[in-house]
Amino acid sequence: MKDSLVVYNTVNRNKEKFEPLNSPFVGMYVCGPTVYSDVHLGNCRTFVSFDLIFRYLLHLGYKVRYVRNITDAGHLEGDRDEGDDKFSKKARLEQVEPMEIVQKYTIGFHEVLTLFNTLPPSIEPTATGHISEQIEMIKEIIDNGFAYVVNGTVYFDVEKYSKENNYTLLTNRNLEDMLNNTRELGGQDEKRGRLDFALWIQAKPEHIMRWPSPWGVGFPGWHIECSAMSNKYLGAQFDIHGGGLDLAATHHTNEIAQSQACNHTNPAKYWMHTNMLTVNGVRMSKSAGNGFLPHELFTGKHPLLKKGYTPMSIRFFMLQAHYRSTLDFSNDALDAAEKGFKRLINAMVLLKDLNPSDRENDINIQELEDRCYAAMNDDFNSPVLIAELFEGVRIINGAYDEKVFLNQKQINQLKSLMEQFVYDVLGLKDDVLKTDEDFEKVMDIVVELRNEAKANKDYVSSDKIRDSLQKIGIQLKDNKHQTLWLKN
Numbered sequence: 001m002k003d004s005l006v007v008y009n010t011v012n013r014n015k016e017k018f019e020p021l022n023s024p025f026v027g028m029y030v031c032g033p034t035v036y037s038d039v040h041l042g043n044c045r046t047f048v049s050f051d052l053i054f055r056y057l058l059h060l061g062y063k064v065r066y067v068r069n070i071t072d073a074g075h076l077e078g079d080r081d082e083g084d085d086k087f088s089k090k091a092r093l094e095q096v097e098p099m100e101i102v103q104k105y106t107i108g109f110h111e112v113l114t115l116f117n118t119l120p121p122s123i124e125p126t127a128t129g130h131i132s133e134q135i136e137m138i139k140e141i142i143d144n145g146f147a148y149v150v151n152g153t154v155y156f157d158v159e160k161y162s163k164e165n166n167y168t169l170l171t172n173r174n175l176e177d178m179l180n181n182t183r184e185l186g187g188q189d190e191k192r193g194r195l196d197f198a199l200w201i202q203a204k205p206e207h208i209m210r211w212p213s214p215w216g217v218g219f220p221g222w223h224i225e226c227s228a229m230s231n232k233y234l235g236a237q238f239d240i241h242g243g244g245l246d247l248a249a250t251h252h253t254n255e256i257a258q259s260q261a262c263n264h265t266n267p268a269k270y271w272m273h274t275n276m277l278t279v280n281g282v283r284m285s286k287s288a289g290n291g292f293l294p295h296e297l298f299t300g301k302h303p304l305l306k307k308g309y310t311p312m313s314i315r316f317f318m319l320q321a322h323y324r325s326t327l328d329f330s331n332d333a334l335d336a337a338e339k340g341f342k343r344l345i346n347a348m349v350l351l352k353d354l355n356p357s358d359r360e361n362d363i364n365i366q367e368l369e370d371r372c373y374a375a376m377n378d379d380f381n382s383p384v385l386i387a388e389l390f391e392g393v394r395i396i397n398g399a400y401d402e403k404v405f406l407n408q409k410q411i412n413q414l415k416s417l418m419e420q421f422v423y424d425v426l427g428l429k430d431d432v433l434k435t436d437e438d439f440e441k442v443m444d445i446v447v448e449l450r451n452e453a454k455a456n457k458d459y460v461s462s463d464k465i466r467d468s469l470q471k472i473g474i475q476l477k478d479n480k481h482q483t484l485w486l487k488n
């Protein structure tokens with residue numbers, strides 16, 4: 001199965017056979033959040049998508065080192081070194097230390113990702129913890145002739161770099177067009193070229209986050225941290241570099257330039273990007289006023305939302321779209337996903353108690369499994385995988401209702417297939433039926449009382465129990481052998 005995985009590589013705009021540099025080891029770097037505010041949903045989608053990729057690679061037996069950084073310094077408001085430092089600005093607003101901002105939003109970020117059931121990365125390095133590595137890399141870039149120093153700030157010389165290298169590898173944009181779309185250098189500008197970007201920035205007197213360097217006291221540019229940290233933990237070249245599509249044009253483009261200038265190689269063999277979110281067809285953004293935060297989706301407290309959804313319903317909703325497609329939020333789509341997720345999870349409950357039959361049948365579980373692998377091997381196509389798993393759901397429901405007949409071997413196969421793909425690969429878990437142990441014991445008693453009433457032909461009582469449960473969203477599901485309860 002390993003041999004047939006193909007992934008879409010942004011560099012070549014093509015699906016390519018996945019061949020790690022040092023199989024079975026896989027190095028994967030994903031740009032993490034800038035922890036100066038609540039994590040937004042677009043970021044969550046990116047991290048859920050790479051969680052799916054991480055999980056599937058592990059499932060295939062690869063030994064994956066997954067590095068996802070925390071940006072806790074150096075990120076200015078503009079991607080091209082203009083504006084205020086995001087942490088200092090927020091710290092001033094909230095009247096706290098910048099590192100208090102970092103701490104608060106790092107904890108919040110981890111809490112949200114835990115709710116989405118993402119596996120922690122193998123290493124989660126911070127920019128502030130790797131200042132010396134960044135300085136070393138900048139020195140090397142200067143020594144190699146691709147950067148220059150002006151008044152304590154170090155700039156990457158894009159125009160010089162472009163003479164020997166393709167600066168627009170990821171976007172395939174024309175360098176002339178890019179130059180025309182970038183503002184002219186002003187008289188005060190220190191940069192030589194309009195596309196040049198800062199590797200190290202001299203700190204103004206009021207700047208709190210500052211470190212000594214060979215060029216004076218300052219702080220690193222945003223792009224160099226990922227190059228320095230990926231180099232440290234994954235080497236000069238590794239397998240997968242990922243992030244949101246919005247990072248491709250500037251951040252990732254500059255990462256490639258830095259690594260080429262320092263290590264003479266593109267840092268990653270495969271560049272993978274997740275697409276944007278839209279709300280009712282309009283791109284989600286703060287300025288459009290249509291951006292909701294994860295906790296607003298959980299509680300439903302947002303003017304555009306009818307109700308709240310569990311984190312797993314939202315994870316399921318995200319995985320129903322391919323990571324390279326835009327994902328459109330609407331109340332109808334969320335409702336449909338919630339319903340679908342419950343159907344899937346309820347089938348997983350029934351699957352635990354299927355009774356084998358000796359009757360002949362022509363159900364081929366192996367074929368279903370092959371189709372599940374084929375979906376995931378096709379650039380991690382989770383929506384197709386989910387459609388295949390619903391074929392499994394139909395078989396399970398039919399078997400429970402004794403309209404479909406499975407032998408013990410088929411039940412075992414189906415169980416293993418469904419559990420592996422639903423829990424391990426898609427990373428879903430039951431947060432709909434979530435109950436505690438005491439509740440389950442009480443439900444066992446209720447079900448027993450109802451079945452006793454039924455056996456005694458006391459249909460008034462048995463119907464009353466069934467209907468009352470129905471009203472609070474609990475459905476009793478009988479077959480010849482037993483009664484299970486499910487949440488609607």
Ligand SMILES: [Zn+2]
Pocket residue numbers: 030031032226251
């Ligand atoms: Zn990055």
